[in-house]
Amino acid sequence: xxxxxxxxxxxRFDAYxxxxxxxxxxxxxxxxxxxxxxxxILALLLEQPGxxxxxxxxxxxxxxxxTFVDFEHGVNTAIQTLRRxxxxxxxxxxxxxxxxxxxxxxxxxxxxxxPSGATIPVRHEPHGxxxxxxxxxxxxxCDNAGRNYVLLPITEEIHNEVCDCEAxxxxxxxxxxxxxxxxxxxxxxxxxxILDASNPDLGCKVxxxxxxxxxxxxxxxxxxxSELS
Amino acid sequence: xxxxxxxxxxxxxxxxSRQEGGMGLQISLRKSGDVTIVDxxxxxTSGPTGDSFSAEIRRLAESTPxxxxxxxxxxxxxxxxxxxxxxxxxxxxxxxxxxxxxxxxTGRVRxxxxxxxxxxxxxxYADEARAVASFRAATPDA
Numbered sequence: 001x002x003x004x005x006x007x008x009x010x011x012r013f014d015a016y017x018x019x020x021x022x023x024x025x026x027x028x029x030x031x032x033x034x035x036x037x038x039x040x041i042l043a044l045l046l047e048q049p050g051x052x053x054x055x056x057x058x059x060x061x062x063x064x065x066x067t068f069v070d071f072e073h074g075v076n077t078a079i080q081t082l083r084r085x086x087x088x089x090x091x092x093x094x095x096x097x098x099x100x101x102x103x104x105x106x107x108x109x110x111x112x113x114x115p116s117g118a119t120i121p122v123r124h125e126p127h128g129x130x131x132x133x134x135x136x137x138x139x140x141x142c143d144n145a146g147r148n149y150v151l152l153p154i155t156e157e158i159h160n161e162v163c164d165c166e167a168x169x170x171x172x173x174x175x176x177x178x179x180x181x182x183x184x185x186x187x188x189x190x191x192x193x194i195l196d197a198s199n200p201d202l203g204c205k206v207x208x209x210x211x212x213x214x215x216x217x218x219x220x221x222x223x224x225x226s227e228l229s
Numbered sequence: 230x231x232x233x234x235x236x237x238x239x240x241x242x243x244x245x246s247r248q249e250g251g252m253g254l255q256i257s258l259r260k261s262g263d264v265t266i267v268d269x270x271x272x273x274t275s276g277p278t279g280d281s282f283s284a285e286i287r288r289l290a291e292s293t294p295x296x297x298x299x300x301x302x303x304x305x306x307x308x309x310x311x312x313x314x315x316x317x318x319x320x321x322x323x324x325x326x327x328x329x330x331x332x333x334x335t336g337r338v339r340x341x342x343x344x345x346x347x348x349x350x351x352x353x354y355a356d357e358a359r360a361v362a363s364f365r366a367a368t369p370d371a
Contacts, residue, residue, distance in 0.1 A: 147340065151345065171350045172346070174346040175346050179312055179316035184309065185309040
């Protein structure tokens with residue numbers, strides 16, 4: 001497996017720095033414990049960000065052909081370990097998206113670090129088609145759970161921070177984001193105008209058209225835009 | 230002390246809880262041992278009344294050695310401004326070695342506390358006597 005890794009092996013995504021040759025991963029410079037198959041899966045995902053890595057491909061590349069193991073269990077366990085290490089969530093993924101019964105896809109932007117220290121983006125195949133026809137449309141914020149209130153992050157970065165808080169069960173962190181008005185408390189049914197739909201699978205930038213935060217911009221996660229199709 | 234529509238009622242500085250007219254926010258204070266109980270009535274939303282609530286709770290948070298228990302039973306509405314006041318007061322009180330707890334949120338107010346996760350970050354009680362007793366206990370029993 002290690003021989004298959006690219007020689008230019010320093011990669012970066014979000015706050016993470018990955019050295020494929022030494023098998024090390026760091027977040028904000030602090031080393032994270034991740035080894036074995038979870039790290040190997042991360043390496044395979046980073047080879048082709050934005051593209052599907054099938055479960056079959058994982059099996060053939062990580063498990064020798066004559067191995068008799070519960071492969072399904074092995075992959076699931078390794079993915080869980082990897083997600084925990086990255087503070088990622090399978091429900092609201094920031095990095096590893098599950099395509100049910102097919103495989104996984106790395107959805108964050110990845111950069112290759114040159115020996116000079118400069119970075120170049122790794123080609124990222126967009127996993128969702130942009131929806132320019134949504135831009136300008138007015139829709140209502142809906143919560144499928146039927147709650148009367150919804151929290152809208154002001155940016156995609158804050159959305160990611162919320163996902164981190166949820167993965168860590170950091171409820172006070174979420175409350176503090178609300179207090180700082182980085183996470184906006186809006187009524188279900190509040191109308192918004194779509195400003196950007198370049199990554200509709202994740203969510204859209206919107207302008208809030210009613211309530212306490214009328215006029216503000218926010219990032220509406222896809223789950224709250226169920227009226228759009 | 231009491232605020233009516235954002236104005237301080239100095240007659241209540243000694244802990245009265247006199248009722249007055251008006252549709253805005255009303256706050257009254259009383260003590261139970263070291264614990265200051267803040268009875269709030271009306272909406273805690275942005276605007277002048279919300280600002281008064283914010284100022285009073287922050288003043289309490291900075292000056293009260295004992296804990297602060299906010300009785301939300303008669304709060305009809307709360308927006309992110311109210312959440313902001315509660316969170317900041319919680320932080321100030323906790324840094325000072327004290328604590329902030331909530332009593333009896335109902336309806337939409339409880340839902341706001343749940344959506345914003347404050348219902349798990351802060352201790353919430355349905356019974357005042359238990360709430361007051363919890364300030365003396367080593368660990369909250371909410």
